[in-house]
Amino acid sequence: YxxxxxxxxxxxxxxxxxxxxxxxxxxxxxxxxxxxxxxxxxxxxxxxxxxxxxxxxxxxxxxxxxxxxxxxxxxxxxxxxxxxxxxxxxxxxxxxxxxxxxxxxxxxxxxxxxxxxxxxxxxxxxxxxxxxxxxxxxHLRGRWLHRTDWARFATHNPGHWQPLARHAWLASAHIEEEHLWSHEQFNHWLAALPDDANAQLLVRLTEGPQRCWLEAERVFLVNDHWPAQPAG
Known part of the structure; x- marks a missing residue:
């Protein structure tokens, strides 16, 4: 691509x-x-x-x-x-x-x-x-954290967070308001995410012009074993 x-x-x-x-x-x-x-x-x-x-x-x-x-x-x-x-x-x-x-x-x-x-x-x-x-x-930059640290991280970094699909990783996120996740939707997604899930790219969005929300920062959320791999 x-x-x-x-x-x-x-x-x-x-x-x-x-x-x-x-x-x-x-x-x-x-x-x-x-x-x-x-x-x-x-x-x-x-x-x-x-x-x-x-x-x-x-x-x-x-x-x-x-x-x-x-x-x-x-x-x-x-x-x-x-x-x-x-x-x-x-x-x-x-x-x-x-x-x-x-x-x-x-x-x-x-x-x-x-x-x-x-x-x-x-x-x-x-x-x-x-x-x-x-x-x-x-260079372009972001941060990463383990799943177990998300609650503490979110407390210090509040805002509209949601995962970014892999095909959209190349560019700064630009999301129309109707596709903006609610906090409840994000929390439900996070709770359903398996403990051994692959790394998830999350973006924090801020309101922009014309009912669009723009990426303010991005983080990778990785499983608690990373960078080691779980046994078995």
Whole structure:
């Protein structure tokens, strides 16, 4: 979905020619990988790798190290993701198999670059949690907490809270008034949520213009075992 949004934007952008998208590179029938985007502008030909990730800072860490940041499902880590992108995805366009495929499309010597977007969520009880040393200081951010801490968190952070569907995670929430949850609706949803549920992205909404409610902040609500996994 993220890649398709990029494709839409780049096809409409002036001065940019999209040459290929999701171009597979194969060796003897085996797929080595895909090149997300190939485009041409006034500076030349570019191979662009695209990724959108949301990471939670591990508790009792500082946040300054890439390894301190885990995916909400605990199956991904920022340092591992960046290593894969830097050591496999970005060099892919320079390998012999890719060069042969690109020459067939009359594409030569692309410059490889990465666009990694997303959010970093710090533990709510560690307000001084830092960002990775090489991260963008203007990065998007939020907080995370365990289920057992919700009542205390909500007392200090009152407002209209509701979960955000996964397909809506990429953008700041913009919800029409008729779709705004009541406090009773949210409490019923929370009570019905299984103890071992996957991480839930919640947004606090404030009233905006034209009967719309706008995202003021977002938090991940994780089960009480996170980042460890329950036994069995």
């Amino acid at each position: 993220y890649e398709r949004l990029w494709q839409f934007a780049l096809h409409a952008a002036p001065g940019i020619e999209v040459l290929a998208a999701n171009l597979p590179i194969r060796l003897q029938g085996h797929t080595l990988g895909e090149l997300d985007m190939l485009l041409r502008d006034e500076e030349g030909v570019h191979h662009l790798e695209l990724a959108i990730k949301l990471y939670l800072g591990q508790p009792q860490c500082t946040g300054t190290e890439l390894a301190h940041w885990l995916g909400p499902g605990n199956h991904d880590r920022l340092d591992i993701k960046l290593a894969h992108l830097g050591q496999h995805q970005l060099p892919l366009s320079a390998c012999a198999e890719a060069q042969q495929r690109l020459s067939e499309l009359d594409i030569h010597q692309p410059q490889a670059a990465l666009w990694l977007g997303g959010y970093l969520f710090s533990p709510w009880l560690q307000p001084s949690y830092a960002a990775p040393a090489d991260g963008n200081p203007a």
